[in-house]
Amino acid sequence: MILFKGLLSIVTYGVAIGAAYVEPNPSRTTSAAVPAFTYNATSFLLHGEPYTIIGGQMDPQRIPHQYWRDRLSKARAMGLNTIFTYIFWNNLEPTQGLWLSEDPQNDVAEYFRIAQEEGLNVVLRPGPYICGEHDWGGFPAWLSQIPGMVVRTNNTQFMEETRKYIVNLAGKSGLADLQASRGGPILMVQVENEYGSFGENHNYTASVRDILLESFDVPLYTNDGGDSWPLEGGYVPGVLAAVDGGSWALPARDLYIKDPTSLGPLLNGEYYTWSPDQWGSYNPHNTTVGNDGAVSQILSDIPYHLHNYSASVSFYMFHGGTNFGFENGALWQNRTTVFTNSYDYGSPLDETGRTTDLYFKMRDAIIPFLNGEDIPEPPDNLPRSSIPEFSLCPTTSLFEVRGKRTTSSSPLTMEALGQAYGFTLYEHTATSEIEGSMQAGDRPRDRILVYVNEEIAGVMDSQYQHPLNVSVSLKPGDKLQLLVENLGRVNYYSRGNPYKNYVQDPWKGIKGEVSLDGMVLNGWDMYSIQLDTLPSGECKPSLEKDQRSTDSPLLYQGSFVGPPTQQNSSMTLDTFIAVPNGIKGNVWVNNFHLGRYWLVGPQQSLYLPGTVVKPGEVNEVVILELEPWQMNATSMVAYGDSERFWGNNPDPDCLVCV
């Protein structure tokens, strides 16, 4: 616990508060005893003593669970006293009613127990919508198939599923027992996330508040951008209002929140240490490295929050980690913009959990506020390993990995097929001669490889500002094949922008009819290709470049021997996997899906945690190359690099696209 004896007296508030302040939910303090954690008009109070939250965001579901303790101990060693944590509902409940809290990667209670052992408190941010650059802000895809469902509103169906989710989190996942009121580390629970940017239906957020109050008795809070409309739309009566943004956001809470039941100590719940990356030839990697102005802004904002404003703060991200597999989200800005698998975020701990220059500079800036309290020395960074280049051979055409066939007159969406992520193949056999410019549903959702008889005819992609029109010409018996890739559902929409609200339109695949020059094509076979189990195959020379008779995406297979390590005989060191000849695709190691590669960048290699690799043994690698016809190289190779590199290249599918 941290006491700010000297500093509290220096505080001057720009705006008078306190007069109209109302005690936080009196029903929570049932006994006469001092509540473990509460707040008065000016201070958070831990066991009755003033407590300034010096927090950092770190989401366990983005970090290999074997590394949780290492990352948490480094948070404490930077001087943080609290960890802020989003929960990804879709990972915990991938299928309706199937709750996976036993899965070590979803065992959030274990993460919180380790945090407490490492001397940290936690703030729980369960959503249900968490934004977070995560697929659909954490909503499971199956929500979209419940009739009448309207997410992020006080809609009966939505509130019903939200209630079950919160009850499971509190009970089955064991989080209610980890509240500060019961001796655990959980200080507070957030209601929704930045809801005020999205809407202003206080009936909805009040319903979320009431559902949380059925399971949790520590204080609740909301977190909204530092402007009038997000704060006014997002505050909830009886719930402490917090802001997020740079230091400019700090005055906003007391300027715009007039309801005394939402006032109290000031918290900046997301102070951005930097920014996430999105795919694109023109998107350089976001980093503070070499940006002295950004670093000095962060360093001067630390005392500005803790001293000038006597505010609490959470650095977003302290450690970003990885959107493994298909977990990344996307934005809609009149075109789809897609977050990379790397969620490095330029944060003080890099994607592999190593301390950076920024970490040590922030630590030095925080130490003066610890009132002489000792914090541990940060551990030395482990080295990373390299894996010599190895080659992979083609084994399977993706068009052979079809699974169950569904037939329908009009195309069905990916979700209607019971599929959450990955690819869906739509196939139509022409019955007459027809040609023209194709329209595939209302818009590409999201990237469509268009084939006629397995020969590529073009690419349509909602990432492109000016969608390419693909024209095809079909004879009777020709197969039109549309392989649609889900690039990630929208995780943030602001009512302050002029774009469409695709948070409430999350469907992937094809929605609507497919037509050629306005002529609707009826009769479709559909195949879900989610790739959560990979086909195993033999090398097929007939699929090598110059031998193959198909432009189908190809699965390649190869292996490497895990580098031995002295640190831990049952795991190896982290590395970055690069696929130098690849165009666009996905990589699995020992069936663990690392995520996407795409030569456009800025991400040019994929984080391979040592926890996935077996030292001294053969490790199996599968690569899905989506665009083998674009490959100039004759072979597919990969290697592990101990250093990360970033960079951008032109997009061979759309040289004029943004």
Ligand SMILES: *[C@@H]1O[C@H](CO)[C@@H](O)[C@H](O)[C@H]1NC(C)=O
């Ligand atoms: C809040 O509690 C702290 C610690 O007891 C105290 O110093 C401060 O005066 C209190 N603030 C108000 C407005 O009561």
Ligand SMILES: *[C@@H]1O[C@H](CO)[C@@H](O)[C@H](O)[C@H]1NC(C)=O
């Ligand atoms: C909120 O609830 C009140 C009372 O039940 C109702 O009058 C009002 O129309 C509701 N507002 C919205 C936005 O649903």
Ligand SMILES: *[C@@H]1O[C@H](CO)[C@@H](O)[C@H](O)[C@H]1NC(C)=O
């Ligand atoms: C939310 O909707 C439910 C069911 O439609 C209704 O009973 C409840 O009063 C609403 N809550 C609020 C706070 O308006």
Ligand SMILES: *[C@@H]1O[C@H](CO)[C@@H](O)[C@H](O)[C@H]1NC(C)=O
């Ligand atoms: C991070 O990258 C994205 C995509 O290039 C860009 O829009 C954004 O402005 C960058 N953020 C910062 C803080 O530079």
Ligand SMILES: *[C@@H]1O[C@H](CO)[C@@H](O)[C@H](O)[C@H]1NC(C)=O
């Ligand atoms: C913050 O407080 C310090 C010391 O009280 C003061 O010198 C400085 O000007 C303040 N900074 C700002 C931006 O007001």
Ligand SMILES: *[C@@H]1O[C@H](CO)[C@@H](O)[C@H](O)[C@H]1NC(C)=O
């Ligand atoms: C979005 O794109 C459409 C179609 O190209 C255009 O009409 C509209 O003005 C664009 N909106 C914004 C906000 O850029």
Ligand SMILES: *[C@@H]1O[C@H](CO)[C@@H](O)[C@H](O)[C@H]1NC(C)=O
């Ligand atoms: C592309 O197709 C759309 C929809 O069919 C049409 O409105 C547009 O004019 C076409 N653009 C070009 C450049 O052909």
Ligand SMILES: *[C@@H]1O[C@H](CO)[C@@H](O)[C@H](O)[C@H]1NC(C)=O
């Ligand atoms: C070594 O790695 C294994 C597998 O990841 C892990 O379970 C174990 O805790 C590690 N041991 C040490 C001492 O870190």
Ligand SMILES: *[C@@H]1O[C@H](CO)[C@@H](O)[C@H](O)[C@H]1NC(C)=O
């Ligand atoms: C393949 O080679 C051609 C011709 O040299 C070049 O224009 C193209 O950019 C290359 N493609 C890739 C993906 O490197």
